[in-house]
Amino acid sequence: MRLLVLLKIALKSILKNKMRSFLTSLGIIIGVCSVIVMVGVGQGSQQKIEDSISSLGTNLILVFPNYSRVGGVTSSRSSRQSLKADDPQYLAENGEFILAASGSIRSRQQVVGGDSNWNTEVEGVDPGYLTIKSWAIESGTFFTERDNKSKKKVCVLGKTVADALFPNTDAVGQRLRIGNKPFMIIGVLTEKGETAMGNDQDDIILAPTKTVLTRLRGRDYLNQIYVSAINEDAIEAAQAEVTYLLQQKHGIEAGEADDFIVRTQTEITDMASETSKTLTLLLAAIAGVSLVVGGIGIMNIMLVSVTERTREIGIRLAIGARSNDVLRQFLYEAITLSLAGGFLGIMLAFGISSFMNRFTEINTVINPQIVMVAALFSGAVGIFFGYYPARKAARLNPIDALRYE
Amino acid sequence: MNKVIEMRGIVKNYQMGELEVRALRGIDLEIVSGEFVAIMGASGSGKSTLMNIIGCLDVHSEGEYYLDGENIQDMEADDFAEIRNVKIGFVFQGFNLLARTTALENVELPLLYNKSVKMREVVTKAEAALKLVGLGDRMDHDPSQLSGGQQQRVAIARALVNNPALILADEPTGNLDSRTSVEVMKLFQDLNDKGITIVLVTHERDIAEYAQRKVVLKDGHKIEDSPITKRRIAATDLQNIPEEG
Numbered sequence: 003m004r005l006l007v008l009l010k011i012a013l014k015s016i017l018k019n020k021m022r023s024f025l026t027s028l029g030i031i032i033g034v035c036s037v038i039v040m041v042g043v044g045q046g047s048q049q050k051i052e053d054s055i056s057s058l059g060t061n062l063i064l065v066f067p068n069y070s071r072v073g074g075v076t077s078s079r080s081s082r083q084s085l086k087a088d089d090p091q092y093l094a095e096n097g098e099f100i101l102a103a104s105g106s107i108r109s110r111q112q113v114v115g116g117d118s119n120w121n122t123e124v125e126g127v128d129p130g131y132l133t134i135k136s137w138a139i140e141s142g143t144f145f146t147e148r149d150n151k152s153k154k155k156v157c158v159l160g161k162t163v164a165d166a167l168f169p170n171t172d173a174v175g176q177r178l179r180i181g182n183k184p185f186m187i188i189g190v191l192t193e194k195g196e197t198a199m200g201n202d203q204d205d206i207i208l209a210p211t212k213t214v215l216t217r218l219r220g221r222d223y224l225n226q227i228y229v230s231a232i233n234e235d236a237i238e239a240a241q242a243e244v245t246y247l248l249q250q251k252h253g254i255e256a257g258e259a260d261d262f263i264v265r266t267q268t269e270i271t272d273m274a275s276e277t278s279k280t281l282t283l284l285l286a287a288i289a290g291v292s293l294v295v296g297g298i299g300i301m302n303i304m305l306v307s308v309t310e311r312t313r314e315i316g317i318r319l320a321i322g323a324r325s326n327d328v329l330r331q332f333l334y335e336a337i338t339l340s341l342a343g344g345f346l347g348i349m350l351a352f353g354i355s356s357f358m359n360r361f362t363e364i365n366t367v368i369n370p371q372i373v374m375v376a377a378l379f380s381g382a383v384g385i386f387f388g389y390y391p392a393r394k395a396a397r398l399n400p401i402d403a404l405r406y407e
Numbered sequence: 408m409n410k411v412i413e414m415r416g417i418v419k420n421y422q423m424g425e426l427e428v429r430a431l432r433g434i435d436l437e438i439v440s441g442e443f444v445a446i447m448g449a450s451g452s453g454k455s456t457l458m459n460i461i462g463c464l465d466v467h468s469e470g471e472y473y474l475d476g477e478n479i480q481d482m483e484a485d486d487f488a489e490i491r492n493v494k495i496g497f498v499f500q501g502f503n504l505l506a507r508t509t510a511l512e513n514v515e516l517p518l519l520y521n522k523s524v525k526m527r528e529v530v531t532k533a534e535a536a537l538k539l540v541g542l543g544d545r546m547d548h549d550p551s552q553l554s555g556g557q558q559q560r561v562a563i564a565r566a567l568v569n570n571p572a573l574i575l576a577d578e579p580t581g582n583l584d585s586r587t588s589v590e591v592m593k594l595f596q597d598l599n600d601k602g603i604t605i606v607l608v609t610h611e612r613d614i615a616e617y618a619q620r621k622v623v624l625k626d627g628h629k630i631e632d633s634p635i636t637k638r639r640i641a642a643t644d645l646q647n648i649p650e651e652g
Contacts, residue, residue: 004519004526007519018507206517313503313506315501317505318520319488319491320462320464320491320499321492321497321515321516321517321520321565322489322493322569323488323492323521324484324485324520325485325488329638400464401464404464404503
């Protein structure tokens with residue numbers, strides 16, 4: 003029988019039972035929709051992580067202390083005290099491919115200023131920090147290398163901190179106390195907004211590295227060093243240079259293990275994407291299961307339908323339908339149901355994802371490839387789960403089918 | 408005359424569990440083109456089995472069966488489907504129309520399964536068949552909107568639509584009242600007058616008398632095969648039956 007005629011028959015019998023057809027497709031609708039949305043959420047978070055890492059700074063290279071191994075005992079990375087306060091300056095002065103370098107030492111502190119107090123992150127950094135972060139001063143000035151060297155108790159406030167402590171007055175020129183040490187506020191940073199994880203980047207106080215190390219922390223080693231390469235093409239050269247310069251400064255002989263690790267931004271992004279790729283895959287797998295469950299729903303209804311329509315099948319066989327015609331009729335019905343479900347699922351996914359993007363914090367990215375795959379998969383589900391009931395219909399004996407009550 | 412059906416020594420055995428049922432025990436039967444034959448017999452006589460074999464819904468165990476000159480023995484399932492589609496038109500006791508499908512669409516069905524009919528001819532042919540059985544004004548009606556007699560007319564139109572060599576009617580009046588039965592028999596006689604071969608299976612003697620010839624089966628044997636001497640003419644009988652008011 004002609005394809006068009008069979009499709010028409012399939013469509014007609016689907017429309018005869020609208021409610022049942024809709025409920026049958028619902029499994030596929032939900033399945034396809036969740037595949038697309040889940041993958042969209044996964045890829046959205048991946049994109050957000052990549053964005054936030056690139057917002058860390060331009061052409062960024064990060065230096066971490068390496069694991070320390072003393073007498074066979076490996077301690078955690080941060081316990082290693084290998085990155086010294088004057089390392090960043092050494093890198094900035096001697097590196098040919100290095101634009102700027104800054105140490106970093108972070109801690110949470112209770113600060114008191116104006117009439118109120120605030121708990122915030124205090125980060126010790128070098129003057130090159132603003133260049134690396136492509137950040138700027140809104141009012142006042144940033145501290146200099148001289149301030150750093152003389153361990154001057156000056157600091158620069160993030161916008162959030164400035165607004166919290168000095169809501170109505172200019173913060174510049176005011177004093178505040180960080181852990182009972184008085185600091186002079188010399189500048190306020192421009193607003194930077196939130197990170198991918200929802201952290202407020204403006205909820206921070208910056209102070210010179212050496213001031214923080216000696217006045218607040220009483221130690222002489224950094225958590226990490228930020229380095230910015232002069233341009234994108236120079237990142238690898240800069241990475242090699244950082245390694246070489248630090249080996250030189252730390253007096254590490256050839257063949258000896260480095261007491262630091264140098265990572266480029268790309269390497270860090272790759273590691274982070276690897277994690278979220280796994281997450282995406284996991285979400286897709288869970289959603290895929292629901293698509294299979296939807297397929298089983300179609301098979302179930304088709305089996306009921308074949309039994310219910312035994313007499314119709316008998317009539318068709320008696321007036322000249324070949325068993326292949328009957329097979330195709332029921333198969334097309336199943337495929338139409340699942341493809342229609344797939345189509346509605348895609349529509350629903352677009353709706354949900356634009357809703358999520360507009361009204362929630364979760365960012366979703368709809369990938370056209372995934373939409374294609376979901377559509378093809380829903381068709382395949384129709385074929386796979388429709389074949390058995392269709393074959394059952396096609397194998398009916400016309401005499402028995404005609405007698406069926 | 409061209410032989411539409413030629414059967415020699417047809418035997419049909421069924422296996423029902425442990426028991427072997429011998430439904431037909433050697434039937435010889437010839438029906439030529441243009442005949443109107445009634446196959447009679449009590450239930451269990453084998454007449455339904457014979458009809459299923461004639462209609463290629465079932466295959467005989469032994470013997471030879473030529474339908475319209477072709478040996479059924481050499482055929483496969485799809486060939487049977489084509490025979491049922493093109494060479495035989497079925498009319499059933501229970502009408503067997505598709506529910507929630509209009510009269511026209513029911514009549515179109517055999518055409519849709521017929522490869523030699525072009526798509527644009529489908530509607531015209533179906534309409535012509537419905538007009539022939541006197542239902543030209545009821546084409547858009549669903550079976551549920553039609554009386555029993557009208558439903559059987561739709562079924563007859565469906566049987567006719569592919570110009571079969573043979574119309575096979577299985578108790579076509581079994582579900583109808585006596586006047587409607589005669590009306591249906593009149594339709595069969597009209598069609599037969601136009602040269603269409605009809606095989607009618609019935610257990611009612613008076614219905615069989617509208618045919619030209621009767622074949623009586625008993626216990627799987629043919630016990631009688633004779634012309635009907637006092638053939639009833641449905642058109643005349645209709646004048647004697649009062650219309651229901």
